[in-house]
Amino acid sequence: MYITIxxxxxxxxxxxxxxxxxxYLEKENQGLEQDDVEHFFNQYGDEIKAKEVVKEIDxxxxxxxxxxPKFYSITINPSQSELRNLQYNSEDLKRYTRALxxxxxxxxxxxxxxxxxxxxxxxxFAKIEHQRKFKGTxxxxxxxxxxxxxxxxxKQAIRKIEQGQLEGDTKQMKSDILKLxxxxxxxxxxxxxxxxxxxxxxxxxxxxxxxRKDTSNSVSLSPGSKYKASEVMMNGKLVKRGFxxxxxxxxxxxxxxxxxxxxxxxxxxxxxxxxxxxNPKLYFTTLLGLPASEKAVAFKMxxxxxxxxxxxxxxxxxxxxxxxxxxxxxxxxxxxxxSIGI
Numbered sequence: 001m002y003i004t005i006x007x008x009x010x011x012x013x014x015x016x017x018x019x020x021x022x023x024y025l026e027k028e029n030q031g032l033e034q035d036d037v038e039h040f041f042n043q044y045g046d047e048i049k050a051k052e053v054v055k056e057i058d059x060x061x062x063x064x065x066x067x068x069p070k071f072y073s074i075t076i077n078p079s080q081s082e083l084r085n086l087q088y089n090s091e092d093l094k095r096y097t098r099a100l101x102x103x104x105x106x107x108x109x110x111x112x113x114x115x116x117x118x119x120x121x122x123x124x125f126a127k128i129e130h131q132r133k134f135k136g137t138x139x140x141x142x143x144x145x146x147x148x149x150x151x152x153x154x155k156q157a158i159r160k161i162e163q164g165q166l167e168g169d170t171k172q173m174k175s176d177i178l179k180l181x182x183x184x185x186x187x188x189x190x191x192x193x194x195x196x197x198x199x200x201x202x203x204x205x206x207x208x209x210x211x212r213k214d215t216s217n218s219v220s221l222s223p224g225s226k227y228k229a230s231e232v233m234m235n236g237k238l239v240k241r242g243f244x245x246x247x248x249x250x251x252x253x254x255x256x257x258x259x260x261x262x263x264x265x266x267x268x269x270x271x272x273x274x275x276x277x278x279n280p281k282l283y284f285t286t287l288l289g290l291p292a293s294e295k296a297v298a299f300k301m302x303x304x305x306x307x308x309x310x311x312x313x314x315x316x317x318x319x320x321x322x323x324x325x326x327x328x329x330x331x332x333x334x335x336x337x338x339s340i341g342i
Contacts, residue, residue, distance in 0.1 A: 001268070002077040003252055005223050005245070007069040018057040018071055018209060022050050025127045025207050038090070040125045043098055053125045053209065060123055060211045062218065072223055074208040076100065078256075081301075083202045085262050090128050090204070096259055097126045097206050103251035104210075104223070109242040112219055122221070124210035132203040133196050139305075140186035140193040147184040148194065151177050223248075266290055267298040 008021070029037045040048040061070045076097070086092040098119075105119040112121055134141050154173045160166035161173075184192040188200055214221055223243045253270050256262060266272050266286060276283040287298055 001079060001082060001253055001256060001270075003249060004073075004075045004077075006073050006075075007224050008071050008073070016058070016061075016066075016070070017054065019054050021071075021073070021209060022054050022057075025129075025209070026050050028129050028131055038128050038130075040127050041094055041097075042125050043101060043119055043122075046094075048125060056123060056125070057209060057211055060213045060215075060217045062213060064212060064220070068212070069224075070212055072210050072212065074104070074210060074223075076206040076208070076252075078205065079268060080201060081268070082256065082260075082262060083204055085260050089202070092260065093128050093204060093206055094126075096256060097208065099255045099259060100252050101126075101208070101210075103255055104248060107223075107244045107248035107251065108221060109244060110219070110221065112214060112216075117214075117221070121214045121216075121219075122210060123213070123215045124208055126206055126208045128204060128206055130202075130204050132199045132205065134193055134199060136195045138193075138195075141195050144184045144186050144193055147180045147192065151180050154180075265294060265297050265301060267301050 008018075025040075039046060040050065040053050042048065057071050064070055078093075083089070101122060101124060102119045105117050105122050108117045110117050136142075154177050157166060157168060158170050158173050161168045161170050181192050186193040188197065191197075210223075212220055212222065221243075223245070249270050253264070257264055272283060272286070275286060287295070290298060
């Protein structure tokens with residue numbers, strides 16, 4: 001599970017409307033039959049139209065300044081392993097989203113009218129998408145890049161030869177291009193993986209747009225608050241503030257596992273990410289101490305994420321700091337992937 005929370009991003013000043021973001025979330029519906037369309041939904045409603053989402057989010061921004069975000073985006077990216085555990089893909093993801101947003105509300109260290117925040121105080125709309133495209137930062141695209149560069153150079157040379165600006169054997173160059181295409185390490189359906197190519201397999205994920213203000217349009221709720229959980233005196237009153245992201249990520253993972261009976265491996269857990277960041281030696285020691293069957297699954301997950309498995313120590317003695325430093329870069333990339341991170 002990989003979950004991100006980001007503030008509305010639109011340059012210097014924040015846009016006064018969510019219309020562009022909502023339109024972006026509608027991209028997969030273009031050209032689909034009505035029965036195949038994925039609608040927006042929230043805690044209690046389904047089949048919510050895009051224009052209603054824009055109206056609700058844009059109309060809930062009282063007293064927010066131009067340089068303050070009007071909404072936040074939460075993206076939930078289940079791994080392939082997690083998705084395989086679902087019976088009814090879209091309906092199960094809707095059910096999980098509603099449970100997740102209950103966890104989201106509980107992660108605020110705030111009160112409204114003397115009562116803890118609940119999901120009824122949160123104005124949000126969610127959308128399920130089923131496609132993903134390879135990005136330039138994806139490992140497959142990066143590792144194919146040297147081949148892409150040589151192919152581009154050859155194509156440019158061929159064009160110059162055909163225009164009479166250069167001399168050379170275009171037939172041989174075209175043959176070289178075909179060989180480079182085939183030799184690129186990462187292929188999908190017989191084609192070299194490039195930026196913008198659709199990823200195969202189940203790529204279902206969830207986008208959530210959540211208003212910065214509560215449902216009454218009177219209280220500002222920021223999941224990006226730098227205050228984890230604290231109290232401060234404001235106008236002579238002791239006020240709670242903050243959003244506990246750590247608690248939210250932990251709850252999100254636990255809710256998925258409980259809801260769908262998912263048996264989570266150590267390397268795909270939120271705890272493993274924290275162990276890796278704070279104490280790499282503990283991370284690798286725990287990994288090596290897993291039961292044989294769990295360790296085999298863990299190594300398989302790491303291998304798919306691009307970690308150099310041949311270099312992972314096989315005993316506690318080999319677990320030297322030098323080895324950890326060498327592996328750290330590979331695991332850092334893997335732990336950010338949707339297969340093993342939150």
